[in-house]
Amino acid sequence: MEFKIGSIPVGQLAKDFGTPLYVYDQAQIEKNIEDLKSVLKYPRLKLLYACKANTNQEILKVVKAHGLGIDAVSMGEVFLALKTGFKPQDILFTGDNSTEEEIAYCMDNNVPLNIGSLFQLELFGKNYPGKEVLFRVNPDVGAGHHDHCITGGPESKFGIYIHPAEEAKKIAARYN
Numbered sequence: 170m171e172f173k174i175g176s177i178p179v180g181q182l183a184k185d186f187g188t189p190l191y192v193y194d195q196a197q198i199e200k201n202i203e204d205l206k207s208v209l210k211y212p213r214l215k216l217l218y219a220c221k222a223n224t225n226q227e228i229l230k231v232v233k234a235h236g237l238g239i240d241a242v243s244m245g246e247v248f249l250a251l252k253t254g255f256k257p258q259d260i261l262f263t264g265d266n267s268t269e270e271e272i273a274y275c276m277d278n279n280v281p282l283n284i285g286s287l288f289q290l291e292l293f294g295k296n297y298p299g300k301e302v303l304f305r306v307n308p309d310v311g312a313g314h315h316d317h318c319i320t321g322g323p324e325s326k327f328g329i330y331i332h333p334a335e336e337a338k339k340i341a342a343r344y345n
Contacts, residue, residue, distance in 0.1 A: 193223075195231055202235045217261055220246050229253040244274045251278060263305065269296070276300070290337055294344030304337050 172179040174192050183190055205216065217240040218232045224246060229239070230253060238259035239250040250260045262275045263283040269292065275282050276297060283303045284290045293302055 193225070193228060198228065198231050199235060202232070202237065206235075220250065224249050226253050229255075233259075241280075244271050247275060247278065247280055251280075257281075261303075272296070287333060287336055287340065290340045294340055298344045302341070304341070306334055306337075 174182060174194065179192075182192060202216075209216070215238060216236075217238045218229075219240045219242075220229065220232075221242050226249065229250065232239075233253060233255055238261065239246070239255055241247045241250055241260055241262050242264055247260060247262055251257070257279040258281065260280045261283055262271070262280050263285070264271050265285055267282075267284070267289060272282060272289075272293060273296075274280075281301070281303060282293065283305050284293055285305045290302070290304055293300075
């Protein structure tokens with residue numbers, strides 16, 4: 170049995186392009202995006218592609234063409250999204266333990282930030298008073314495929330835990 174991508178045998182692709190070879194089905198990517206959009210009907214919905222899954226610029230172009238934004242977790246991902254033509258407001262930087270350099274890069278490029286700790290929120294406020302920022306709340310529930318990737322709850326490394334969220338509001342108010 171010979172596997173094919175469309176009508177082209179995989180063996181032929183390997184001969185033409187060498188190995189290792191990664192082949193993506195644009196039609197399947199587009200179908201997945203449209204399927205997702207068809208089931209999520211929230212009026213203010215903004216879908217973001219977590220580009221850490223794949224930063225191939227051709228895939229990013231497909232994602233952009235279908236109206237999705239980018240969820241970036243590094244300066245490199247922000248850079249690639251901007252280079253691919255995403256508008257800064259269509260990118261959300263959600264770094265875990267972001268550095269001052271990463272925050273400054275996003276601010277210099279007008280890319281919105283999603284802050285994940287009280288320390289980072291305080292640092293952001295001191296360096297950028299009066300600027301808009303989002304903060305990620307840990308809702309005290311979550312799951313993950315591994316203990317170090319739990320997305321919520323007391324064992325999670327992601328977001329400001331729900332109980333000190335009032336402190337986050339105070340920090341935000343202090344720096345406008």
